[in-house]
Amino acid sequence: MHAEPRASRFVQRLGEGEPRRIRVSFEFFPPKTEEMEKTLWESITRLAPLKPNFVSVTYGAGGSTRERTHSTVKRILGETALTPAAHLTCVAATCEEIDAVIRSYCTAGVRHIVALRGDPVGGVGERYAPHPAGYRNAADLVAGIKRLSDVEVSVSAYPEKHPDSPTVEADLDMLAAKVDAGAARAITQFFFENDLYFRYLDRVRARGIDVPVVPGILPVQNFKQTKAFAARCGASVPDWLAERFEGLEEDAATRKLIAAAVAAEQVLDLVDRGVTDFHFYTMNRADLVYAVCHLLGLRPSHEASGGHGALPLPAGERAGVRGVG
Numbered sequence: 255m256h257a258e259p260r261a262s263r264f265v266q267r268l269g270e271g272e273p274r275r276i277r278v279s280f281e282f283f284p285p286k287t288e289e290m291e292k293t294l295w296e297s298i299t300r301l302a303p304l305k306p307n308f309v310s311v312t313y314g315a316g317g318s319t320r321e322r323t324h325s326t327v328k329r330i331l332g333e334t335a336l337t338p339a340a341h342l343t344c345v346a347a348t349c350e351e352i353d354a355v356i357r358s359y360c361t362a363g364v365r366h367i368v369a370l371r372g373d374p375v376g377g378v379g380e381r382y383a384p385h386p387a388g389y390r391n392a393a394d395l396v397a398g399i400k401r402l403s404d405v406e407v408s409v410s411a412y413p414e415k416h417p418d419s420p421t422v423e424a425d426l427d428m429l430a431a432k433v434d435a436g437a438a439r440a441i442t443q444f445f446f447e448n449d450l451y452f453r454y455l456d457r458v459r460a461r462g463i464d465v466p467v468v469p470g471i472l473p474v475q476n477f478k479q480t481k482a483f484a485a486r487c488g489a490s491v492p493d494w495l496a497e498r499f500e501g502l503e504e505d506a507a508t509r510k511l512i513a514a515a516v517a518a519e520q521v522l523d524l525v526d527r528g529v530t531d532f533h534f535y536t537m538n539r540a541d542l543v544y545a546v547c548h549l550l551g552l553r554p555s556h557e558a559s560g561g562h563g564a565l566p567l568p569a570g571e572r573a574g575v576r577g578v579g
């Protein structure tokens with residue numbers, strides 16, 4: 255019997271100058287303390303040679319990290335060759351205040367913004383009320399950004415529906431509005447069952463939305479925290495995942511091996527099903543993400559070949575997911 259070879263087994267080096275076919279981006283959060291700053295920069299330094307498409311820096315709830323987001327983004331611009339994407343939310347600020355942040359990013363040389371509505375000031379679960387003089391939602395913010403500058407804009411997407419959204423259709427309407435306003439890419443909330451992503455992608459394409467929908471991958475650094483976080487943002491945690499981490503509460507070394515295996519399994523299955531772009535929620539830690547990127551064929555750019563591992567893809571493939579839409 256002749257089985258079709260799996261795409262993920264075909265990790266190969268590219269020749270000089272050949273375009274890269276697997277693209278990754280890494281998400282970081284702005285550090286609160288000097289120690290966290292050190293961890294973040296160790297992670298950035300380790301991951302940078304993998305030449306991500308971009309690295310994004312989150313914006314704290316209610317704009318609480320505005321200064322730290324800005325200074326982290328500026329340091330990335332000043333000290334690395336990476337392309338930073340600054341997250342920005344609409345929460346608790348007037349349009350004027352947000353416009354000032356957008357302008358300051360543009361002046362600093364930022365060319366990519368991840369535009370979000372953000373969570374209510376009182377926390378997830380509260381009813382979201384836009385600031386009376388602020389941007390009403392993420393689509394409104396995308397339009398505001400595009401009025402001020404032609405920076406690249408990415409937005410969020412929710413394979414399992416955003417908890418505020420009454421229906422999947424309403425969720426898709428919002429995604430369509432964000433894309434109509436100028437968003438070039440959607441990045442998904444994390445998920446653990448790949449079928450959820452593909453089912454969602456089918457609905458996105460059926461709705462006529464054709465931008466790349468890049469899967470957000472969360473390597474599970476801490477299962478308990480992941481579960482709590484998932485409950486707040488409407489992502490499901492399958493029983494099989496809980497079982498894999500069961501009994502390892504006091505065994506960090508094994509937990510890490512399991513986390514790498516879980517993330518590898520998820521990402522390689524996505525590759526086998528045609529995905530070429532990945533956004534990693536790094537939690538400011540490099541090890542798991544570095545290992546998974548290695549499996550994806552990515553190698554530090556200083557290696558002799560100067561190339562990156564990649565998968566052979568059919569001609570005519572668009573950024574994001576091939577063979578879909």
Ligand SMILES: Cc1cc2nc3c(=O)[nH]c(=O)nc-3n(C[C@H](O)[C@H](O)[C@H](O)COP(=O)(O)OP(=O)(O)OC[C@H]3O[C@@H](n4cnc5c(N)ncnc54)[C@H](O)[C@@H]3O)c2cc1C
Nearest residue numbers: 312313341370371372373392410416418419425428441443
């Ligand atoms: C890739 C990614 C990055 C993120 N980065 C950050 C970050 O840096 N900082 C941060 O604070 N948060 C971040 N978040 C979380 C995000 O802010 C929250 O999920 C927030 O609740 C929704 O913001 P949004 O832009 O996704 O919302 P939107 O896309 O505007 O809306 C999401 C859904 O909620 C529905 N909805 C929106 N407003 C209402 C309303 N008033 N009533 C009823 N339904 C409504 C919409 O119809 C839509 O279906 C991120 C999420 C993702 C997926």
